Amino acid sequence: MRINADFTKRVAVHFDETPWVASPAPGVERKMLDRIGEEVARATTIVRFAPGSAFARHVHDGGEEFLVLDGVFQDEHGDFPKGSYIRNPPTTSHTPAAAEGAVILVKLHQFDPADRTEVKTRITGGAAQQQLFQDRIETVTLQTWAPGQAVSLEVPGGAEVFVMDGSYIESREEFSRWDWLRMPPGSCLEATAGINGAKVWMKTGHLAQLTG
Template sequence: MNFSQSLALHYDANHWQPSPAAGVWRYPLEREQAESGHVTSLVRFAPNSHFPEHLHPLGEEFWVLEGIFSDENGDYPAGSYVRHPPGSRHRSFTDGGCTIFVKLNQFSPDDGKWLKMLPEQELWITGHKGYRRLPLHQHNGVHTSVLHFPQGGLFPACCYKGGLELLVLEGSVIEGSETYEHLSWLRFAAGSEPNLQLAPDTKLWVRTGHLANLT
């Protein structure tokens, strides 16, 4: 929770922790308090499991990594991105099992937009630098997207200002002597200038600009 420090976490399958709900496991990355406050984590649902209805005081967003995640508003297959605004609540469940990347209580109070983007609604943009971008959301200088680097290469330095957060969806990220593969998570403080090399066919969930005013 010290946002002035950069950190990088290799994925370790031994770090999953049980949640209060049977069949639901969590892999904490950022956690302000045990069951409330600012949270970033992976969440894994066993088949036919559910999490009871709960409130999102400052919003919830998630990216479905595998399987089909569901709530009262519908089903979300792998590759879906959903935002529930501050003050919303839902009961989540799955029939066949799923894994999601979720961020809780991190919205601006004035960001009240509901958003549901399913895989068939994706609109990829190909940039002149050879990578593809799937815009997910932007608000007050904070940008969320998925980036795909078919040929690999260097991560664009323009994304460092204001902080940078990455989840490795496919491929790998190399920083110095370390290689971060599938489900590794990296966060770089505002003002940092990491040198990130990307393997061919690397795909990343990316957020920029959100750490400038956090300490």
């Protein structure tokens, strides 16, 4: 399976225009943003857990990072409410579940094989920019843009921009809650926040290794 697999191209996925697709686990559905592979895949996905649903225990050979968008995501390591940002590096394992339901943004099989850095943090939302993670390859931040704010950002290593709240315009295209934009290496993000501003999760730098 290949979905938005050409990382040299700009890709936009709008949450309200994308269908839910059933997963192998009962009660778990997905909206696929990009994907290379079948059930074990390099993938970026919005996943919705119905109350009481769960996945079987599994090992993350290629690592996993996720952002909790709604509800409470759970595993044997704890409960992770809305706003939690977690990185589970290669060789880690868990049994994901959601007793009362949850929605997460998850990225699979996208870690450096030697990465062993675990992250468990929360979005605070007070500052204009909150750094969630950084290494020699990528930077992950939460950015808060004021109403009408113009944002200009060179992204030599590419970028992903996911709207947590509010909206913005880029290339005459509006992005609102849970919409996703991927920009290839060498791009420049030229965005204008909407009338209520925008809160976005952003990852930069990580796409250069896929297009070089």
